[in-house]
Amino acid sequence: MKSTDRSYAVSKSDEQWRAELSPAEYQVLRKAGTERPFVGEYTDTTTEGVYACRACGAELFTSDTKFESHCGWPSFYSPLAGDSVEYIEDRSMGMKRVEVRCANCGSHLGHVFEGEGYDNPTDQRYCINSISMTLRPAQR
Ligand SMILES: [Zn+2]
Numbered sequence: 676m677k678s679t680d681r682s683y684a685v686s687k688s689d690e691q692w693r694a695e696l697s698p699a700e701y702q703v704l705r706k707a708g709t710e711r712p713f714v715g716e717y718t719d720t721t722t723e724g725v726y727a728c729r730a731c732g733a734e735l736f737t738s739d740t741k742f743e744s745h746c747g748w749p750s751f752y753s754p755l756a757g758d759s760v761e762y763i764e765d766r767s768m769g770m771k772r773v774e775v776r777c778a779n780c781g782s783h784l785g786h787v788f789e790g791e792g793y794d795n796p797t798d799q800r801y802c803i804n805s806i807s808m809t810l811r812p813a814q815r
Pocket residue numbers: 728729730731732733777778779780781782
């Protein structure tokens with residue numbers, strides 16, 4: 676676990692984020708909100724491509740590791756690279772969870788769970804808000 680008061684490659688004031696993001700994006704990315712299940716635009720997306728941070732554009736996940744978890748949010752079993760995301764222990768909601776943030780700008784992406792028995796190579800589920808990401812479809 677890394678400290679939360681580190682500096683990021685992309686660092687903006689709260690006012691800047693508020694101005695650049697939509698209210699819904701701001702609430703999730705900067706206030707660690709969670710979008711409602713089954714409504715996110717990428718929940719069932721199977722398009723090949725790379726998912727980038729909607730706040731800063733850093734590439735975070737690829738469609739290669741996206742799997743159908745039926746949990747209501749886009750789910751991946753691995754980030755694009757080990758250092759593309761960071762992990763913060765989250766004890767809100769009365770349970771211990773691991774928050775996933777963009778390592779480039781510190782924006783909230785979702786949570787990661789493991790040992791749930793999903794049939795994937797890592798037995799992990801990166802449960803990520805659609806609104807935290809922008810899909811860049813692969814070039815054909
Ligand atoms: Zn970012």
